[in-house]
Amino acid sequence: MDTARKRNTAREESLEVILHHAEQIFAEFGFKGATMQAIADASGLPKANLHYYFPTKLALYREVIERIFTIWLEAANSFDTSANPREALTRYIRKKMEISRAHPCGSKVWANEVIQGAPIIQDYLQTTLNEWTDTRIRVINRWVAEGKIATVDSRHLLYMIWATTQHYADFQHQVVTLNGGKRLNDAQWDAATKNVTEIILKGIGA
Amino acid sequence: MDTARKRNTAREESLEVILHHAEQIFAEFGFKGATMQAIADASGLPKANLHYYFPTKLALYREVIERIFTIWLEAANSFDTSANPREALTRYIRKKMEISRAHPCGSKVWANEVIQGAPIIQDYLQTTLNEWTDTRIRVINRWVAEGKIATVDSRHLLYMIWATTQHYADFQHQVVTLNGGKRLNDAQWDAATKNVTEIILKGIGA
DNA sequence: AAAACCTTTGACCATTTGGTCAGGTTGAGG
DNA sequence: CCTCAACCTGACCAAATGGTCAAAGGTTTT
Numbered sequence: 001m002d003t004a005r006k007r008n009t010a011r012e013e014s015l016e017v018i019l020h021h022a023e024q025i026f027a028e029f030g031f032k033g034a035t036m037q038a039i040a041d042a043s044g045l046p047k048a049n050l051h052y053y054f055p056t057k058l059a060l061y062r063e064v065i066e067r068i069f070t071i072w073l074e075a076a077n078s079f080d081t082s083a084n085p086r087e088a089l090t091r092y093i094r095k096k097m098e099i100s101r102a103h104p105c106g107s108k109v110w111a112n113e114v115i116q117g118a119p120i121i122q123d124y125l126q127t128t129l130n131e132w133t134d135t136r137i138r139v140i141n142r143w144v145a146e147g148k149i150a151t152v153d154s155r156h157l158l159y160m161i162w163a164t165t166q167h168y169a170d171f172q173h174q175v176v177t178l179n180g181g182k183r184l185n186d187a188q189w190d191a192a193t194k195n196v197t198e199i200i201l202k203g204i205g206a
Numbered sequence: 207m208d209t210a211r212k213r214n215t216a217r218e219e220s221l222e223v224i225l226h227h228a229e230q231i232f233a234e235f236g237f238k239g240a241t242m243q244a245i246a247d248a249s250g251l252p253k254a255n256l257h258y259y260f261p262t263k264l265a266l267y268r269e270v271i272e273r274i275f276t277i278w279l280e281a282a283n284s285f286d287t288s289a290n291p292r293e294a295l296t297r298y299i300r301k302k303m304e305i306s307r308a309h310p311c312g313s314k315v316w317a318n319e320v321i322q323g324a325p326i327i328q329d330y331l332q333t334t335l336n337e338w339t340d341t342r343i344r345v346i347n348r349w350v351a352e353g354k355i356a357t358v359d360s361r362h363l364l365y366m367i368w369a370t371t372q373h374y375a376d377f378q379h380q381v382v383t384l385n386g387g388k389r390l391n392d393a394q395w396d397a398a399t400k401n402v403t404e405i406i407l408k409g410i411g412a
Numbered sequence: 413a414a415a416a417c418c419t420t421t422g423a424c425c426a427t428t429t430g431g432t433c434a435g436g437t438t439g440a441g442g
Numbered sequence: 443c444c445t446c447a448a449c450c451t452g453a454c455c456a457a458a459t460g461g462t463c464a465a466a467g468g469t470t471t472t
Contacts (some may be wrong), residue, residue: 011449028322033238036430046451048432057430108321116234116313119381125383133384149407156401159381160370167369173323175365177331178339195362202356203409216419242460252421257461 015053017043022066027108031061031116058120065113066122068106069128075099076132081139085149085206087159088139090197096165097193101184107169133158143206150205159183164196221259223249229270233314237267237322263328271319271326274312274332282338283303287345291355291412294345296403299367303399306375307390313375339364349412356411363410370402 001077021042025034038049078095080088099120100107113121133155140154168175168184176183184192231240242263246253258264272310284301286294306313319327339361346360374381374390382389390398 014449029236030236030318030322031301032236033322035428037428047430048451048453049449051431052449052451055431111321112236112318114377114380115317116236116239116306118383122383125380129380130384152405153397153401155235155384156398157405159373159377159398160366160402161407163373163377164366167365170317171320171369174320174331174335177324178336178361179330191359192362192365195359196366198361199358199406199409201367201409202411203405203407205408220419241458243458253460254421254423254462255419258419258421261461263460 010202014045014049018050018053018060019064022060023067023105023109026061026064027105027112028114028121031057036060062120064106064109068103068110069121069124071099071103072105072110073128079136081135085140085143085204086201089174089201091206093161093165093200094193094195096161097168097189100165100167100169102170104169107166108172111166111170134160135149152204157200161200164200168192220251220255224251224256224259225270225273227265229273229315232267232270233311233318236318242266268326270315272311273328274309274316275327277305277309277312277349278316279334285342287341291346291349291410292407295367295407295412299371299403299406300399302367302371303374303395303402306371306373307395308369310375310378313372317372317376347349354412358410363406367406370406371386 018039022034022039025039025042028034029038034057036050037047039060040050043050054063068152075092075095079092083091110121113119118125136158138156140149140152140157143149144151144154179188227243228240231245231248234240235244240263242253242256245266246256249256256266260269281298281301285298289297316327319325319330319349324331342364343360344365346355349355350357350360385394
């Protein structure tokens, strides 16, 4: 690590630290409830320093949302349109469950945003998400037409997958409370994933 | 409407108006994001008047949450433990979908609360919800033991039902956006309910 | 009619909070 | 060394907001 690199690296590290903690604070308190001071404290930086990297709270929030969206797209690609239904859906559900476990805060921020009418991400919903959904719906409809799965409304099937997998992130606190206050362990996550996958696959006759 | 009744009625009407609008504002902006001024404006009352009926913002919020919990319990009872799986689950899912349609804001406030770690309703989760869940899990397990449904983890089945039905309330904005910006009509709600019910019932071999 | 009580409201206050800024520090290049 | 640009930070400010209060307006009871 020499000369010119040092500064850039330090900058990236600061950005990373801030974004990471901002995600957690935004998830826990919502956009308005999260304060720059709280994010600063969590990041171990003075508040003014945050404003050096991100001019406004909204700008910081946007970046957080965009990172989440990137992760979300990663899962989206695991829905392999060329595979058969069993394979494609199994992989997709597993990936979504993994994301719920690895990035619960991101999922929570996204949920919060949608609940509040998606003031920031409206364009994502209308463009990227809408297009992605349309292509998958077409794929699922083809499966139905080819008799590979039962007659189901593909849109509602997608909603069911999203809802169920994201539940383990967004309602993490409720799930943990009903688990005696203990976070799910490896085996429990496995069981959850398996159950969700099996019920859905069986439910659509795949 | 004479004498002593008038005051009580007026009082109840004021309370109703405030609670109704508070629910919407809390759903749209979260606890911190909602302002007493905004709730007052929506209710057509001066802010000071809200504080006459509810000493603090938190007290108002608690009442809103409690109303939601009451509605939630109403659905809970529709899970008739004496019926057979097909009947019990069909009725329960339908009821939950109806609530999602009739009280989306209530569901959103609840979701927001849970996402943020349930600072207010923690006791509900640990007591009422926990007990309710336990009894239903026992019922479902009996169904499994009696061979009435396939071998599934009853807890995850419940989570799936909650997640899927509440998705139509909490993610209403996303659902509407992906529906071309139009709210679901009667037929679409019917289709959603039917699809959810069928996939789940078939998925557990009921 | 008048006392007692409930309800309404505009004006006000203390605190919180997003954002600014001037001055300081650090490290790269000459 | 010295200069310059990038980076950091304590102190500060204006606006927003939860909550208070005293006075006024109604309604019920005696």
